[in-house]
Amino acid sequence: MTWPAPQPGLVVRYSYLWKREAEAGREEGVKDRSCAIILAVKGGGGRVRVLVLPVTHSRPGSPDEGVELPQSTKARLGLDGDRSWVIVSEANDFTWPGPDLGSRPGQEPASAAYGFLPPNVFRVVRERFIARARAQNASLVRRSE
Numbered sequence: 001m002t003w004p005a006p007q008p009g010l011v012v013r014y015s016y017l018w019k020r021e022a023e024a025g026r027e028e029g030v031k032d033r034s035c036a037i038i039l040a041v042k043g044g045g046g047r048v049r050v051l052v053l054p055v056t057h058s059r060p061g062s063p064d065e066g067v068e069l070p071q072s073t074k075a076r077l078g079l080d081g082d083r084s085w086v087i088v089s090e091a092n093d094f095t096w097p098g099p100d101l102g103s104r105p106g107q108e109p110a111s112a113a114y115g116f117l118p119p120n121v122f123r124v125v126r127e128r129f130i131a132r133a134r135a136q137n138a139s140l141v142r143r144s145e
Contacts, residue, residue: 003096003097003101003112004112004113006037006040006048006050006096006097007037007040007116008037008038008039008040008122008126009036009037009116009117009119009122010036010037010113010115010116011034011035011036011037011055011077011113011114011115011116011117012034012035012037012052012101012112012113012114013032013033013034013035013101013102013103013104013112013114014029014032014033014034014035014052014092014100014101014102014112015028015029015031015032015033015100015102016029016033016035016052016054016092016100017029017092017100017141017143018054018090018141019090019139019141022141027144028100029100032102033054033055033056034055034077034079034084034114035052035053035054035055035092036052036053036055036086036117036122036125037050037051037052038051038052038053038091038125038126038129039051040096047095047096048095048096049093049094049095049096050093050094050095050096051091051092051093051140052091052092052094053086053087053088053090053091053125053129054086054087054090054092055069055079055084055085055086055087056084056085056087057082057083057084058085059083059085060085060087060089064088064128064132065087065088065089066085066086066087066088066089067085067086067088067121067124067125067128068083068084068085069084069085069086069117069121070118070121073117073118073121076115077114077115078104078114078115079114086117086125088125088128088129088132088138089132089137089138089139090138090139090140090141091129091138091139091140091141092140092141092142092143093140093141093142093143094142094143097112098143100143
């Protein structure tokens with residue numbers, strides 16, 4: 001099976017594990033969801049570590065915890081028409097492609113990618129995530145293989 005190359009800004013289907021779920025002892029996400037790759041780093045042995053941020057319909061608790069996706073972006077990516085936010089207060093870290101990467105609904109198995117966030121939206125998402133990480137105000141859930 002061929003997976004897309006992980007690149008920052010790419011939106012993929014992934015079984016995201018929320019921090020609250022990990023703290024409750026869960027090892028698997030409850031459902032597949034769209035997630036934005038914020039970082040992809042090639043390490044030893046050619047393995048690539050990826051950080052993804054979840055996309056959710058739930059409004060963030062505070063405005064600085066998420067970036068709302070424009071409806072035009074959602075339409076271009078093939079996502080639904082409901083309001084959605086990229087959450088910048090937590091991320092999952094995993095080795096690409098990993099067992100939690102999934103197929104888009106109704107698509108072939110290797111169709112994990114929806115497409116890329118526009119550069120201006122990705123820039124805001126990246127800057128807000130980095131600012132929170134530097135302030136130690138972002139959570140990271142490391143996923144096993």
